[in-house]
Amino acid sequence: MATTVQMPKLGNTVEECLLTAWLKHKGDAVAAGDILAEVETDKASFEVPAPADGIVLDTFFDEGAVVPVFTSICVIGAAGETIDETLTPGPPPAVDSLTASARPRPTDSAGWPAQALGQVPDIEARPAGTVIPARPGAGRAALSPRARRFAREHDFMPPEVTGSGPGGRVVEADLRALFGTLPRLSEAAGARASEGAVVPPDGSGIGGMIRAADLGAPAARISAVRQRIAERLRDSLGSTAQYTLNSSANAGGLLAVRRALKSDPQTAGITIGDLVIFCTIRALGQAPGLNAEFTGGILCQHSAIHLAFACDTDRGLMVPVVRDSQRLSLAELSLRMRELAEQAAAGTIGPDDLTGGTFTVSNLGSLGIESFTPVLNPPQVAILGIDTIGLKPVRKPDGNIEFIDSIGLSLTVDHQIIDGVPAARFLNVVRHEIENAPQLCTT
Amino acid sequence: MYDLIVIGSGPGGYEAAAHAGRLGKKVALVEEGRIGGTCLNVGCIPAKAFLRSSRLCRELREGACYGIQANPGKLDMVAVVERKNRIVATLARGVDELLADAQVAVINGRARLTGRDQVEVGGERLQAANILIATGSRPAVPAIPGIGSGNVIDSTAAFELTEIPARVAIVGAGYIGLEFATFFTDVGAEVAVFEVLPQVAAGCDRDVGDRLRQSLQRCGVTFHLSCRVLGIDGRQLSYADSSGQRQTCSADLILHATGRMPVVDDLGLERAGVDFSAGGIPITERGRTNVPGIWACGDVTGTHMLAHVATREAVVAVNNMFGKPDRIRYDAIPAVIYTHPEAASVGRTEQELRDAGIGYDRTVVPMGVAGRFLIENEAGSGFLKLLTGARYGEILGVHAVADLSSEFIVAAAALIEAELCVRHAAEIVFPHPTVAEALGEALRRAQQGRQS
Numbered sequence: 001m002a003t004t005v006q007m008p009k010l011g012n013t014v015e016e017c018l019l020t021a022w023l024k025h026k027g028d029a030v031a032a033g034d035i036l037a038e039v040e041t042d043k044a045s046f047e048v049p050a051p052a053d054g055i056v057l058d059t060f061f062d063e064g065a066v067v068p069v070f071t072s073i074c075v076i077g078a079a080g081e082t083i084d085e086t087l088t089p090g091p092p093p094a095v096d097s098l099t100a101s102a103r104p105r106p107t108d109s110a111g112w113p114a115q116a117l118g119q120v121p122d123i124e125a126r127p128a129g130t131v132i133p134a135r136p137g138a139g140r141a142a143l144s145p146r147a148r149r150f151a152r153e154h155d156f157m158p159p160e161v162t163g164s165g166p167g168g169r170v171v172e173a174d175l176r177a178l179f180g181t182l183p184r185l186s187e188a189a190g191a192r193a194s195e196g197a198v199v200p201p202d203g204s205g206i207g208g209m210i211r212a213a214d215l216g217a218p219a220a221r222i223s224a225v226r227q228r229i230a231e232r233l234r235d236s237l238g239s240t241a242q243y244t245l246n247s248s249a250n251a252g253g254l255l256a257v258r259r260a261l262k263s264d265p266q267t268a269g270i271t272i273g274d275l276v277i278f279c280t281i282r283a284l285g286q287a288p289g290l291n292a293e294f295t296g297g298i299l300c301q302h303s304a305i306h307l308a309f310a311c312d313t314d315r316g317l318m319v320p321v322v323r324d325s326q327r328l329s330l331a332e333l334s335l336r337m338r339e340l341a342e343q344a345a346a347g348t349i350g351p352d353d354l355t356g357g358t359f360t361v362s363n364l365g366s367l368g369i370e371s372f373t374p375v376l377n378p379p380q381v382a383i384l385g386i387d388t389i390g391l392k393p394v395r396k397p398d399g400n401i402e403f404i405d406s407i408g409l410s411l412t413v414d415h416q417i418i419d420g421v422p423a424a425r426f427l428n429v430v431r432h433e434i435e436n437a438p439q440l441c442t443t
Numbered sequence: 444m445y446d447l448i449v450i451g452s453g454p455g456g457y458e459a460a461a462h463a464g465r466l467g468k469k470v471a472l473v474e475e476g477r478i479g480g481t482c483l484n485v486g487c488i489p490a491k492a493f494l495r496s497s498r499l500c501r502e503l504r505e506g507a508c509y510g511i512q513a514n515p516g517k518l519d520m521v522a523v524v525e526r527k528n529r530i531v532a533t534l535a536r537g538v539d540e541l542l543a544d545a546q547v548a549v550i551n552g553r554a555r556l557t558g559r560d561q562v563e564v565g566g567e568r569l570q571a572a573n574i575l576i577a578t579g580s581r582p583a584v585p586a587i588p589g590i591g592s593g594n595v596i597d598s599t600a601a602f603e604l605t606e607i608p609a610r611v612a613i614v615g616a617g618y619i620g621l622e623f624a625t626f627f628t629d630v631g632a633e634v635a636v637f638e639v640l641p642q643v644a645a646g647c648d649r650d651v652g653d654r655l656r657q658s659l660q661r662c663g664v665t666f667h668l669s670c671r672v673l674g675i676d677g678r679q680l681s682y683a684d685s686s687g688q689r690q691t692c693s694a695d696l697i698l699h700a701t702g703r704m705p706v707v708d709d710l711g712l713e714r715a716g717v718d719f720s721a722g723g724i725p726i727t728e729r730g731r732t733n734v735p736g737i738w739a740c741g742d743v744t745g746t747h748m749l750a751h752v753a754t755r756e757a758v759v760a761v762n763n764m765f766g767k768p769d770r771i772r773y774d775a776i777p778a779v780i781y782t783h784p785e786a787a788s789v790g791r792t793e794q795e796l797r798d799a800g801i802g803y804d805r806t807v808v809p810m811g812v813a814g815r816f817l818i819e820n821e822a823g824s825g826f827l828k829l830l831t832g833a834r835y836g837e838i839l840g841v842h843a844v845a846d847l848s849s850e851f852i853v854a855a856a857a858l859i860e861a862e863l864c865v866r867h868a869a870e871i872v873f874p875h876p877t878v879a880e881a882l883g884e885a886l887r888r889a890q891q892g893r894q895s
Contacts, residue, residue, distance in 0.1 A: 186862030188837035204770055211862050212837065213774070 002077030003052045005036060009069040011351030014041045016068045018224045019061050023047075028056045030076060037073065040224045044354065045315070045347040052076055057083045146172040154179060188212045226316045236376050241415035244373045244385075245423055249431035251389045251407040253438045267331060273363040274334040276386050276407065279433035281305050281325050281333070284359055287426040291359050294417050295379035308357025308377060309337060311344045318344040319377060321357040361386065365407065374412045381417045384430065385410035407434065445471050447764065448562050448571040450554040450710070453480020455741030455753030456577035457538050462761045464545025471571070472547050473554040473564050479535050481579050481703075481742070482750040488534060489602040490622055492527035494781050497629035501783065508821040518630050520605045527602065556711035559736055563711075573736050573764045576717075576724060577757065578710060580703035580742035585614060587699075589675030595697045598623070607632055608695030612680050614672050616643035618780040620700035621655060624664045625782040635665040635692055637672050637682055644780060648792035648842040650807075650828060655844060658784055658824075667692075705745040728770040730760025738764065752776055775859040779849040784825050787852035790840030790859050793830060802833035806889040808881050810845040815876035820846055829865075829885035836864040836893055841882065851879035865889045 007017055017039040024036045030050040037048045054076040061067055075083050143151065144165055150172045151157045158178050163170035185193055186205060189212045193199050198216030205211040222230075236242070254275055261267040284291045284305050292301040307325040311318045320340035325333060343349035360377045363386040374385040387408025393401050409430060413423045446468035449460045457479070460472040477484050496518075506513040542549055552565040562569045582597040584590060596604075598619050611627045613620045616638035628634045636643070636659075643659075643666065644652040656666055669685035681691045705723035712719050718733040719725075723745020730738045738760040741753030755771050762769035777789040796803045810816040810825035825845030831838055841855035858868050869890040873883035 187864045187867055188832070188835055188862035191835040191837075191864065204772060205862070206860065209861075211772075 002057055002075050002081055002083050003054070004072040004075045005048065005051060007039065007067045007069050007071045007073050008046070008048060010039075010041050010046050011355075013355070014069060014351060016066050017041050017046075019063060019065045019067050019073065020045065020223075021063055022059060024050070024056050026056050026058055030054060030056060039067075041351055044225070044318070044344070044349050044351060048073070050076060055079045055081075057081060142167075142169050144169055144171045147175050150175050150179075158182065183210050184208070185210045186212065189215055192218070223315055225318070229317050232377070233375055236378050240376050240378055242373075242376050242412050243415055243420075244410055244412045245420070245427055246371050246408065246410050247424075247427045247431060248387075248392065248406045248408045249434040250394075251405040251434070253435055254407065255389070255405055257437050267334075269338065270330060270334040271366075272389070272407075273366065273386060274330065274337060275437055276363070276434060277307065277309065277337070277361050278330045278333055279437060280359075280361060280384055280430055281307060282433050283426060283429040285326055286429050287422075289422060290382040290413065290418065290426050292381050292417065293358065293379035294381050294414060299381075299417055302358045304358070306356050306358045308360040308380075309341075310360065310362040311341050313345045313347075315347060318349070318354060319357065319360060320344050320349060320353050321355065323356070359383070365389065371408055372410055374410060376412055376414055378414075381414040382423070382426075383412050385412070445469050445548075445569060445571040447471075447573045447575060447761070448473065448554070448569055449575045449577055450562065451480060451577035451579055451706075451741075451743070452478045452538070452549075453577060453579045453741060453753060454482045454750040455579070455757040456480065456575070457542060458754045459575050459577060459740065459757035459761050460547040461541045461545040462758050463765065464542070464547045466761070466765055468765060470545070470547045471550055471569060472542060473550045473552060473562065475551070475553040477535065478538050478542075478549070479531070480577075481581075482753075483534055483538070484531060485599040485602055487750055488531055489527045490598075490619075490626075491781055492530050493523060493602070493626050494622065494629075496523045496526070497626045498783065500631070501629040505822060518607060520607055524603060524605060553709075555709065556715040556717070556737070559715055559734055573738060574715075575730075575757070575760055575764075576710065576712075576732075576737065576739040576743055577741050577753065578706040578743045579753075580705050580745075580748060582699070583702045583704040585672070585699055585701045587614070587672050587675060590699060592675050592677065592697075594678060594695065595675055595699060597699055601698055604696075609633060610694045610696075611635075612637065612692055612694035612697045613700055614680075614697065615700040615702065616640070616645075616656075616666065616668070617700060617702060618644060618778075619702075620698070621659065621780055621782045623698055623700060624659055625662070628659070628662050628664050629783065633665075634663070635667065635694065637667045637670055637680070637692075639669070639671055641669045641685075643668070644786065646792075647778075647780070647786060647788060648828065648840070649794060650826070651786050651788060651842050651844055654826065655780070655782060655784075655786055658844070659782065662783065703742065703748055705743045707743060726756070726760075728759075728772075729763045729768075730756055730771075731763070747773070747776060749776065749778060772860070775856045777852045777856045779852065781849065784820075784823055784844055784846045785849050786842075786844050787848035788840070788842045789852055789856040790838065791830065792840060792842065793828075796830060796839060801839070803839055804831050804833055804836075804889060804892060805829070806831070806885045806892065808885045808888065810843075810878070810881050812884045813876065813878050813880040816845060816847070816878045816881065818876070819878065827881040827885050829882070829889055831865050831889050836866055836889070837862055838865065838868060841885075843881070845878060845881070847878040851877070851882060854879060855882060865893065 019037060020040050021038040024030050031053050032050055034050045035047045036050050039046050039048055057075045057077045059074040061073055067073060147170045156179055161170050161174055161178060164174050165171040183199060183201060186209055189210050192212055192215050196218045199210060200214050202208055203210030203214045254272060257275060258272055261270045288301050291305050292299055304324050305326040307322045308319045311320055322336050328336060340353060358380060360380055360383040362374045362383060364372055365386045365388040368388045370387055372385050374383040376383050387410060389405050389407045391403045392406035394404050396402055409427060411423060411427050447463045447470045449456045449472045452472055452474035456472060460470045463470045482488060500518060503513050504515050550564055554562045554564050557563045557568060560571055562574060582599060601623060607630050610633045613624055613636045616636050620636055621643060624634050624636050642652045643656045667684060671683045673681045673683055675697055678693050678695060679691050680694055680697055681689060684690050707719045707724060715737060716734050717724060717737055724732055724739040724743055726732055726739045726744050730740055732739050740756035740760050742748045759769045759771045775789060780786040806829040808827050810827060823846060827843040830840040838858045865886055869886040873880045
């Protein structure tokens with residue numbers, strides 16, 4: 001009896017995943033636990049293990065497909081086993097409601113080519129002089145039978161087409177009109193464009209034909225993680241009234257603590273960043289107004305400090321969350337942050353460790369940044385940027401000038417909720433905590 | 444005040460002037476020598492006229508192969524030169540008429556730029572909104588002691604030869620040297636070619652160069668490759684051979700054909716602020732120099748040194764001058780060497796593709812696949828090499844060594860220009876029987892190779 005493998009649900013809020021790579025293909029022998037595929041959610045990537053021993057009898061989606069959770073993605077069984085009974089490529093949704101890229105790839109017997117549904121067209125199937133949509137992507141429109149035939153016969157389906165038929169249905173005339181107006185590509189340019197190369201509006205060939213050399217570098221498919229980052233940052237700037245206050249704290253004590261910690265192998269891994277975050281958590285305990293979320297006109301202050309920290313990974317920015325950080329000792333905090341950062345870097349971090357933060361810290365100090373403008377992570381109302389440590393002249397009580405080690409702090413807050421004075425006061429509390437680090441860290 | 448002053452009347456200059464004139468512009472064309480430039484007077488056209496006569500010499504000798512018993516005729520070089528002059532004169536009249544029809548003012552004299560929009564000719568200053576420099580090139584004189592001796596000539600002087608010497612030494616195995624090697628050997632001279640590089644026809648696909656050398660060797664040409672000419676003393680040419688040994692060669696005539704140099708001196712380019720070097724005037728794909736309003740085309744740019752490139756660059760420059768955006772694409776420029784056998788190429792060579800790290804497939808067909816080739820070339824052989832992109836099957840280069848390949852290489856150029864891939868190019872119907880069918884066969888084989 002064959003076993004179907006479903007797209008797992010990888011977090012409470014995950015509805016669909018990007019199938020990034022097949023590691024096993026049709027006909028491959030697998031053992032239970034072998035990794036079949038890599039999938040990616042908005043937040044992280046995961047591996048799909050084989051649930052049973054056997055042969056991969058068939059796969060139902062191409063790499064790059066966005067697949068709803070609990071949808072069958074492949075089937076494993078004995079060699080030669082028929083898969084008709086088990087073949088259920090996902091809950092069969094109505095065409096209109098399903099994004100094109102979530103449709104199962106047609107099996108060999110199915111006549112309907114994938115590219116006509118907006119997927120990346122087969123290069124070899126594209127005739128000379130056909131037009132390629134200027135922006136590759138997936139279409140969603142429902143097509144009339146004649147439009148489908150036109151699309152199939154011309155290997156043509158633009159990513160965006162306005163249907164003039166009933167209910168926005170795309171009819172043949174809509175496709176014909178676009179077919180004649182989109183830029184004309186040479187066959188070689190068309191082959192590259194279908195793989196994502198960026199098509200300019202005008203070409204250098206005869207009569208303005210777009211030639212291969214005119215194309216921009218192949219546009220890399222941005223990962224689901226990057227898309228999510230882009231959306232969130234745009235939303236952040238669009239939905240809040242952000243402003244940033246810059247200050248600094250005497251870092252002499254911080255450096256002394258760090259030196260002391262370094263001498264003990266148990267605590268040698270604790271960084272300046274860890275220390276500043278530890279101080280920030282303490283400051284948030286005294287100024288709960290900044291440990292809050294504002295959404296839909298409702299402000300929610302939290303007593304638990306779920307501290308989110310920005311983490312640079314190969315996949316882009318990730319923001320793991322240390323839950324109930326106020327309960328952790330400095331060493332525990334440092335250890336937890338390191339664990340989460342490693343998981344984020346490896347792409348194995350769970351979605352639930354990437355959500356639920358109440359306040360965010362972004363540390364660019366280690367890269368020598370003296371001051372920056374952290375972008376809020378809504379619905380949070382504040383984010384603290386940690387800057388580098390540098391020398392700063394200060395006037396001593398005796399009137400002489402001395403240079404001290406000083407660490408910069410950049411606090412961005414949402415003016416909708418936090419006015420300047422309370423924000424400045426909070427920054428002062430953080431500064432106080434940092435300057436008193438030797439006392440608090442020895443306790 | 445002219446809309447355009449063109450300096451130089453070669454295939455770049457006269458086409459530019461005529462094109463601008465037809466657009467209704469006020470145009471002056473300044474030429475210090477004969478209308479038509481190098482190509483028409485002392486280059487492409489005379490060379491091909493000479494080669495037609497030498498081919499007939501060869502064909503008469505080979506007549507028996509075709510069932511014709513003929514006496515190997517007697518070469519009359521005076522008549523050959525006269526015929527060449529008649530052809531040149533006919534074509535020059537055609538250019539004169541072209542310029543007259545386009546109402547171009549032809550000014551005889553030497554032009555110098557005296558500013559961004561000013562040209563001085565014979566003491567007279569002419570103003571123009573645009574200046575196109577199309578001064579072409581001249582034979583490069585190699586730095587060889589004795590190069591100025593009486594029996595040393597360049598290609599220009601060779602077109603006035605009224606006698607064929609018994610032994611000819613040619614310095615340089617580029618296309619000019621090779622074409623003269625074919626000419627002299629076909630008319631019965633003993634020919635030795637000296638080349639500093641290890642191969643002939645540098646810049647061509649390596650297989651093309653090798654096959655050309657082999658073919659010419661079979662016709663009797665001696666090649667001294669990787670050798671350095673040390674000096675010329677009367678009829679003695681001394682050279683260091685590939686192992687560095689000093690050798691001598693006796694020749695009744697020594698032709699130097701070591702390339703051509705852009706004519707950039709004494710043009711007032713510095714005064715007008717035009718960037719240039721001994722290697723030429725750099726231009727953009729739209730024909731612009733660094734100075735707005737000053738344009739250049741053809742050999743003076745120092746790049747392709749091909750008449751047909753000059754012509755296209757000229758038209759591109761004029762179009763851009765007068766508001767019609769245009770640009771030249773250099774990836775589909777055909778080039779022909781009119782040796783026996785001819786070599787014709789377009790696109791990239793295997794060496795260029797390897798250097799650029801481009802994955803490619805190579806399909807080589809012997810010319811014997813085309814019946815017409817066998818019919819036309821009883822004793823000949825040749826090949827056609829098709830280079831296609833490994834991933835998409837686009838046509839990257841076509842290189843042929845075969846007589847008549849000059850006449851169909853443009854088909855390959857069109858395929859590259861249109862960026863057709865083999866899958867569809869293989870659907871093109873070739874007339875039968877033609878030599879060009881070798882290209883059709885190569886396309887079919889390349890497509891079969893992709894399917895298998």
